[in-house]
Amino acid sequence: MALLFSRLQRNILKDPGRLPADLTTLKFGQSFAPHMLVCDWSRSKGWSDPQITPLQKFQIHPASSCFHYGVECFEGLKAFRGPKGEVRLFRPDKNVERLKTSMARLELPFDFEGKELERLMSALVAVDREFVPRGDGYSLYIRPTVIGTHEALGVSPSDSCKLFVISSPVGPYYPTGFKPVSLLAEKTAVRAWPGGTGAYKLGANYAIALGPQTEAQRKGFSQVLWLFGPDDQVTEAGTMNLVVVFGDAKSGEVKEIVTPPLSDGMILPGVTRDSALELCRQWYGSGKVSERRCTMKEVLNASKEGQLLEAFGLGTAAVISPVQRINYEGKDIHVPLLVDGKMGPVAKRVWEAITSIQYGRTPSPWSVVCE
């Protein structure tokens, strides 16, 4: 039985409530839209009829594989209000495809058409459209998730799972304007490695990262800069992809825009990452955009020689997180912030182009209007 939009059942609240009058009270991932999408799968019966129901707690058996063996993966994407009040998703096909690769990595079923799940998500957002806040920087954060519900303690592929989608109305990631972040380059803890699961959006990757991330914050840094290998390659920043821009700090000339490659299997193939790379290739020429390994030594030397222009994180939550400082082996590397002290010109250009597409101000096939 396939995961099919045509089988969707709806159990809609008569009075779903409304967004708070003061949108600035919204906290990321803590207030939720009133409905969710749920679909259960079992090896013997396939997918149940997908249901849109009021958001409610799940009843889960204590022996379920999601509690013991980390059988869980998720996605994050956003719905935005366009100029005419229409609701738009940003590249939902990319998230659905990545969810399928994550499910495959966990031996969960991934044999459905991505388009069907896109339509189901779209239907959920349509039901909760009053919870897609209006206003610049506002959006509805959407969280598709799959958890193993196999009720047995043996370590084996789950015979059942639950796919669900919840959503959370959110405000600007930086409510008072961009706040450049400081990174602690982590020499001991490792987020991911070749042959591991860093390239998949599994709960496991976040379990590994949580401790070092918290420790970095205790030390006064915003995020961990995850390194890898004896040559301290940069990989990701916190839960974001990372871009470093090399060039001439005096003239501002951009020579190379670098992000770690997907080929090592350690880097999450981020949707914002992919979008930024495509835009930068258009703007700067593909010769100046590199997916390659980059070491801290290179960043450090570039900084000393006035060749370090920018560093920023890329992710769905913030789109862009400009980096102002990297602490490496106890010493600070300062990253120039050339535009009004908040972000560099490449970051600013990426930020403006992507948000303009997301909010429907710039027409693009990346922005999909909900039915």
Add this chain to the structure above:
Amino acid sequence: MALLFSRLQRNILKDPGRLPADLTTLKFGQSFAPHMLVCDWSRSKGWSDPQITPLQKFQIHPASSCFHYGVECFEGLKAFRGPKGEVRLFRPDKNVERLKTSMARLELPFDFEGKELERLMSALVAVDREFVPRGDGYSLYIRPTVIGTHEALGVSPSDSCKLFVISSPVGPYYPTGFKPVSLLAEKTAVRAWPGGTGAYKLGANYAIALGPQTEAQRKGFSQVLWLFGPDDQVTEAGTMNLVVVFGDAKSGEVKEIVTPPLSDGMILPGVTRDSALELCRQWYGSGKVSERRCTMKEVLNASKEGQLLEAFGLGTAAVISPVQRINYEGKDIHVPLLVDGKMGPVAKRVWEAITSIQYGRTPSPWSVVCE
């Protein structure tokens, strides 16, 4: 508020049912004893009163950290029937201490006295004592688990968690006698990494391992032999610690009993591993027992030179899993099985000593009678 035995509440079933008449129908981790222990923690209120209640489903919010960020860790230990029908736990203090290190790695609270949790587990087993099956090879498998219940999508330490203990009556791991396993030495997927979480009993480690493990079984092998590094160090076998015995295959003389070291942070500090090492040091002298790195090249050369005596896995579920074959780079390495074709003499000695202690036939401080 501490996690305290003195605060234990009991809600006991009047008719808890009984074990099946035919114990051979028991399947590992699929039938459960009728009660569980539950205790909830929150950052503001500390630990709730621990409760023994009927086994039932949990009500968990869809945004909980256990569903998204792999905030989950567990333990596995067993209760055995002694000669007088008494119920015995095997080294429960080791499991409780390891659970605390896992909780710390996940930024969960670990500031309780281990002894309190031991007493709570003991009380649970006492309530379900009729579900500790009698007979050689039978036991009650106990699964302490902690899951993050923080209901927010931001990646941050959980403000709440649930500690619970469920149990499952189980039969002999090898009902028809020992069945030596075949291992597929895995060259691509990597279970753990220095700076990762391999040394902690987190769900994350099992999520990583599930796919390669399933793939090995599809190819006809029992387990993956997890390798690490360019020199293909052996690390673990499936979900077990690994021991390799070198010596003289002709005379059977044991020269060195080797297991990978804990110092690299990749190896689970197994309770069976620790027990076997301690026993082997007593029997063979500590000079012959090595916790050190061991490469496939060394195993391969030893095999060619008649110096490979035994290989076996160590874990709570099976105690010992004798290895008869390792497939490495497409070729089989055969491991001699010197005792009745089922396991080598070191494995057999470890097996007999540990099970004899577990079932109370040999007195030992490792075997703790439930109150």
